[in-house]
Amino acid sequence: MAGTVHIIGAGLAGLSAAVRLASAGRSVVVHEATAFAGGRCRSYYDAAVGMTIDNGNHLLLSGNRAALDYLRSIGASERLAGPPTAEFSFIDLKSRERWTLRFNNGVVPFWVFDPGKRVPGTRVLDYLPLARLLFAPAGKTVGEVIACQGVLYRRLVEPLILAALNIDAPQGSARLASAIIRETLAAGGRACRPLIAREGLGTTLIEPALSYLQRHGTVVRMEHQLRAMRFSNEAVERLDFGGEGIAVNADDAVILAVPPYAAAPLVDGLKVPTEFRAIVNAHFRIDPPPDAPPILGVLGGTVEWIFAFPGRLSVTISAGDRLIDSAREELAKTIWSEVASVTGLPTALPPWQIVRERRATFAATPAQDAKRPSAKTQWRNLVLAGDWTQTGLPATIEGAIRSGNRAADIIAKLP
């Protein structure tokens, strides 16, 4: 098959599928509903802080192989920054204790045996439940597999699961938690180096992909929202974009890379996750202290992670549904008071912005995970992509890009 591939949605799933197909010489057209590419992973100019910011801080790890391959393909690997080794600094707001976790490179977790490298206040045996989580049966929550209490839980397991699954850890799918542990902690420090798009998500993950696609002759149509699809018994026949209809010819194909709530009305009978969790980000225009780590875990407060960027400090709060309706200025003040106390910066509120993404990710519970469809559909020329399809990972950049690659590979093999 060598017709045109229509990709619906220019988030990371759609873009990665487009890059892979374009690099193989396929004719590709990307259709994006909004005026910008990147979807939930984007940068924009924000007048309140007077600078370009990201909708939310995004952390990658050096073990995110699909994401790193994608960056290599679009010539942007150098734009991710991170320490040479896997280390994560933490502070406990209540006890004021500070520590840095340092994972050794190999797969044998020597760091667990070194009181200077493991979580302070823990013993070697405390780490055994992590192995239980690693081999958790499907359908169980984290809370059904391990005891969600104790120092190790509070200082490592909970922040890790909350950040990676975007859900209160006890409710999270043990299968998804296990996938994260397998690809990070269990893979050794080499897979755990934190990587950040220091110059912004747009210039790192999105704009280089758009330039790459342009160089390869791919058409990207913005503000081109798919409204409906017409199906025959075995294939998509027509795409309806409102004023414009596009025929899908016998050797054409379609990758639907939109969020689940946009995909469900387009495809009759499609089962998709229906519950979501929010992520709240607060951005402050201020120079970080010179000794600020690029990313700092904060325990015991509202703030969970503080990211230091040039001229800006940005805070992430996962599973932030409880904060969705709170007054914006109050929230900014609460968050800033914690940031000021951690960093020693003045308590006066700097220029700020709060970005609340209500449906940041599907809710990573076992029940919602079970609703994720596979990429192939009953129609031979329609393939699904997106972080919510069955990738085996929680909703992450890595999952979105793997889903895009998989969709492209399925299309490439169509007869």
Ligand SMILES: Cc1cc2nc3c(=O)[nH]c(=O)nc-3n(C[C@H](O)[C@H](O)[C@H](O)COP(=O)(O)OP(=O)(O)OC[C@H]3O[C@@H](n4cnc5c(N)ncnc54)[C@H](O)[C@@H]3O)c2cc1C
């Ligand atoms: C605040 C926040 C913080 C996050 N932090 C992290 C992190 O630290 N690390 C990490 O790995 N992941 C993180 N994530 C998750 C990550 O952003 C997502 O997993 C990823 O961006 C999803 O990409 P996607 O392509 O699957 O979906 P989306 O980004 O949602 O893309 C779908 C695209 O489809 C378009 N679309 C919708 N309907 C139509 C239509 N009918 N026609 C045409 N186009 C349509 C949308 O406009 C959108 O551009 C975070 C997400 C958020 C919101």
